[in-house]
Amino acid sequence: MKILVLMKMVPDIVEELEVAPDGKSLDLDAARPIVSESDDHALEQALLLKDRLGGSVVTLGVASRDLDDVLFTALAKGSDRAVKVEGVEQPLGTAAVAVLLAEVLPAVPGLMPVDLVVTGCQAIDDLDGLVAPFLAEKLGIPYVGVVTGVEAKAGEGRVTVLKEYAGGVRARYAVTLPAVLGIQAAEKPPRYVPVAKVRATMKTGKIETVAAPAVGIAPAVEVLRMTKPEAAGQAEMLEGDPEAVASKVAEILSARGLI
Amino acid sequence: MGLTSAHGADAQTAVTLETLLEAPGGRELLSCIQCGTCAGTCPYGDVMDWPPRRIIGMLRAGLIEEVLASESLLSCVTCYACMAKCPRGLRLTDLLLPLVKEQAFLHLPEVPAELQKALSNTLRYGNPMGESARKRSAWAATGGVPVRVLAQDPRPVDVLWFVECYTAYHPRGQDNCRATAKLFAALGTDVAILGHEEKCAGECARLAGETGLFDTLMDANLKVLGKYEYARLVTSGVHAYDAFLHEYPRGGFDQPVEHTTTYFASRLEALKPRLTKKLGYTVTYHDSCVLGRHNGIYEEPRRLLRAIPGVKLVEMVHNRINSICCGGGGGGMWLDTYYKAKGYERLADRRVREAVATGADVLAVSCPYEVSRFEDALKVLGHDKQMVIRDVVELLAEALEG
Numbered sequence: 001m002k003i004l005v006l007m008k009m010v011p012d013i014v015e016e017l018e019v020a021p022d023g024k025s026l027d028l029d030a031a032r033p034i035v036s037e038s039d040d041h042a043l044e045q046a047l048l049l050k051d052r053l054g055g056s057v058v059t060l061g062v063a064s065r066d067l068d069d070v071l072f073t074a075l076a077k078g079s080d081r082a083v084k085v086e087g088v089e090q091p092l093g094t095a096a097v098a099v100l101l102a103e104v105l106p107a108v109p110g111l112m113p114v115d116l117v118v119t120g121c122q123a124i125d126d127l128d129g130l131v132a133p134f135l136a137e138k139l140g141i142p143y144v145g146v147v148t149g150v151e152a153k154a155g156e157g158r159v160t161v162l163k164e165y166a167g168g169v170r171a172r173y174a175v176t177l178p179a180v181l182g183i184q185a186a187e188k189p190p191r192y193v194p195v196a197k198v199r200a201t202m203k204t205g206k207i208e209t210v211a212a213p214a215v216g217i218a219p220a221v222e223v224l225r226m227t228k229p230e231a232a233g234q235a236e237m238l239e240g241d242p243e244a245v246a247s248k249v250a251e252i253l254s255a256r257g258l259i
Numbered sequence: 260m261g262l263t264s265a266h267g268a269d270a271q272t273a274v275t276l277e278t279l280l281e282a283p284g285g286r287e288l289l290s291c292i293q294c295g296t297c298a299g300t301c302p303y304g305d306v307m308d309w310p311p312r313r314i315i316g317m318l319r320a321g322l323i324e325e326v327l328a329s330e331s332l333l334s335c336v337t338c339y340a341c342m343a344k345c346p347r348g349l350r351l352t353d354l355l356l357p358l359v360k361e362q363a364f365l366h367l368p369e370v371p372a373e374l375q376k377a378l379s380n381t382l383r384y385g386n387p388m389g390e391s392a393r394k395r396s397a398w399a400a401t402g403g404v405p406v407r408v409l410a411q412d413p414r415p416v417d418v419l420w421f422v423e424c425y426t427a428y429h430p431r432g433q434d435n436c437r438a439t440a441k442l443f444a445a446l447g448t449d450v451a452i453l454g455h456e457e458k459c460a461g462e463c464a465r466l467a468g469e470t471g472l473f474d475t476l477m478d479a480n481l482k483v484l485g486k487y488e489y490a491r492l493v494t495s496g497v498h499a500y501d502a503f504l505h506e507y508p509r510g511g512f513d514q515p516v517e518h519t520t521t522y523f524a525s526r527l528e529a530l531k532p533r534l535t536k537k538l539g540y541t542v543t544y545h546d547s548c549v550l551g552r553h554n555g556i557y558e559e560p561r562r563l564l565r566a567i568p569g570v571k572l573v574e575m576v577h578n579r580i581n582s583i584c585c586g587g588g589g590g591g592m593w594l595d596t597y598y599k600a601k602g603y604e605r606l607a608d609r610r611v612r613e614a615v616a617t618g619a620d621v622l623a624v625s626c627p628y629e630v631s632r633f634e635d636a637l638k639v640l641g642h643d644k645q646m647v648i649r650d651v652v653e654l655l656a657e658a659l660e661g
Contacts, residue, residue: 014384015391034383192370195382196471 006119038120044186098134121182145182284354297341337589364468385458396454415488423496438656460499467590524559537569546582587628
């Protein structure tokens with residue numbers, strides 16, 4: 001099975017985020033990029049499928065700060081190829097990214113066709129998870145999102161994907177290949193790769209590059225204003241011994257007609 | 260952090276008896292007399308598939324794949340007990356076990372999740388907790404005394420204080436930081452920290468077998484240290500102390516190194532007049548593996564404790580060279596879940612039972628890992644009403660007059 005993994009960098013929210021001077025975008029210079037968590041799971045799911053069925057994994061991302069580290073790490077983990085799309089003016093909206101990918105994938109030597117395209121079903125800058133379904137639409141192939149496991153047998157032309165719903169309900173879908181899958185979580189947490197292995201890969205491995213075509217899509221949605229959460233100062237701390245606090249809680253609930 | 264390193268070896272694939280014997284210290288394998296003292300003294304010797312003696316025997320017999328495929332080395336908490344007791348003087352914890360652990364780590368089919376998270380965090384954020392690298396000196400604003408950060412004020416300094424991770428980020432570690440800052444202030448020490456430029460010294464990653472990560476951290480720290488002029492490096496972390504003393508010199512580090520305990524012990528005469536508050540505690544001291552067995556620092560912390568008015572020092576059955584490991588070394592800090600799943604006794608529990616048996620009401624420690632490990636053990640065992648854990652520097656700072 002031939003699997004394409006799409007990976008991208010997002011702002012790391014462990015570090016403080018800053019609003020850019022324009023007041024409607026994130027200060028990307030101040031932010032620290034990190035690989036999108038569910039993309040890391042998509043890579044793991046692809047590697048698990050390769051471990052079980054053989055085949056090959058190609059990892060692809062649109063060039064951005066620190067992406068090279070992520071691609072070399074993917075190679076060290078077992079990805080067979082790593083490809084970087086260069087020449088894109090960041091940032092693109094979700095629809096534009098999907099158009100870009102649909103146009104650039106056939107331009108990568110020896111890449112298409114693939115059996116599966118996997119990527120994170122969401123990212124912190126794409127909570128609607130629109131890139132993968134948009135891409136499936138452009139490629140004219142099926143899409144299933146929020147996937148938490150993939151079962152496949154070689155040569156069947158289809159896979160069975162697992163989805164989890166609220167209340168512990170699980171569903172299995174048969175999907176004909178080729179298909180795009182939005183991975184929520186791989187069957188196992190992403191594997192660890194020792195730093196020495198990544199470093200060895202940096203010496204021997206190679207990141208291929210491909211030029212991005214011009215994408216003439218203006219964003220359909222405009223951000224009007226971006227701010228940090230504003231402190232409202234509406235919390236009232238109840239103090240005193242447990243009896244007094246309990247009476248106060250009862251009073252408040254009663255005053256609001258809740259008890 | 261970038262993944263490049265000037266010093267580290269790249270991942271090796273094939274390990275043979277020959278490559279092991281060619282490695283520095285590898286030939287020591289041949290002088291083992293297979294007496295089994297190491298296995299007997301190892302705190303997890305009873306639960307390992309292959310305790311140290313058998314690992315050496317197997318390596319000599321060429322059963323290298325079997326050793327590397329075993330999970331035994333994940334149970335090595337690098338407590339230096341086997342090395343301290345070896346009648347042949349084999350540098351087990353210094354050379355042989357890390358050599359094997361490094362290879363075993365590269366061959367691990369799956370790194371236990373908790374350890375994996377700590378290592379990934381350390382690579383990315385410079386601390387195993389995954390806290391913001393930019394907030395490494397956030398505690399300093401709560402110190403009560405001004406703390407100079409070299410990035411903002413790069414003038415030459417006498418003491419470069421390498422704070423380390425658990426001290427900088429853990430809420431109880433920050434108590435250690437505040438105490439240390441007060442003690443430096445009481446002595447009038449010319450001191451400064453690296454702040455957000457500091458990263459984990461990496462010693463426990465190295466001893467867990469993740470030597471590539473250690474090399475990356477060492478390179479980053481040496482690069483930052485190279486920017487500043489200082490007369491000595493003093494660190495709050497015992498593992499960092501070990502790293503700067505024994506490992507960083509191969510990266511070119513050549514400054515004098517002290518642990519906060521030894522630094523304050525050697526300046527006790529100047530400190531004593533300030534230790535005026537009577538504490539009224541019965542204290543037992545836990546020798547950390549690194550300060551104690553590895554570096555022979557047994558008396559300095561005890562001298563500090565005895566200098567505190569109203570402190571009565573009592574000893575546990577296992578003290579000094581016989582001290583029982585807290586279980587946090589060599590990656591053990593992030594293997595509690597793994598050990599628990601395997602059904603192993605938590606070493607911190609074993610140690611705390613012995614501490615409680617002394618009748619002391621304070622268990623004094625000198626390693627930042629031990630505070631949280633022993634506090635957890637006290638709660639798990641239900642002894643948290645009768646005993647508290649305090650770092651030696653916390654007790655010293657408490658004894659400073661107001």
